[in-house]
Amino acid sequence: MILKPPPGSKISVTTEGSDPVIAVPSGGGGAMRYFVGLFLLFWLGGWFVGFSDVFTRLLTGKANTFLFFWLGGWTLAGIAVVFCLYRIFRPSVPESLRLMLNGVRYDSGVPPFQTSFASMNQKSWTSLFPTRMRVEIDRRQLRTLRLRETEAGNRLTVDAGAQRIDIGKWASEVEREWLYQVLAKRYSLPSEPADAGGRGNPA
Secondary structure, three states: OOOOOOOOOOOEEEEEOOEEEEEEOOOOOOOHHHHHHHHHHHHHHHHHHHHHHHHHHHHOOOOOHHHHHHHHHHHHHHHHHHHHHHHHHOOOEOEEEEEOOOEEEEEOOEOOOOOOOOOOOHHHHHHHOOOOOEEEEEHHHHOOOEEEEEOOEEEEEEEEOOEEEEEOOOOOHHHHHHHHHHHHHHOOOOOOOOEOOEOOOOO
16 A cells, blocks of 8 residues: 655655554744743853852852742742753654554654744643653544544544544644545545534545
């Protein structure tokens, strides 16, 4: 089975052993994240100056109780900023699907940090603390594969136990349709009547 992504798609197809592996990139996250990263680097320089000054006062006995507690909070702030810098500059890991004989080995990957000039919103905090999902989806679970139409566009979902997994979250609608057709054909998924919540598998 030859897998050829749609024209202009950034999806790549490789092999591991005899299994095709489909990789769906999550994008670069935008140039704004590097601006935020540089700002935090400069802030960290000021943090180091303040930390050194107060820490020296503590060692020489010239600090009061307030500075002791201030240093604790300042230390936690520095740790948080270092973690943010790690997320901002960490390379993203693409979403991948390894098409094995009896199912799919799914890896949600790690998307890049997403932000904008707007205030930190829910999406930004979600990208700061992403949850990487690795799961094997067997043929029985693949029967729940659906391409669902929503007001925001289509969604490709599959139910693995109690979890509903969004496949191709960073893909375009055309790419999700292609993924749907590839999985349906490879695993001979039964046709389902099309409705408002999903589409049937291709014949």
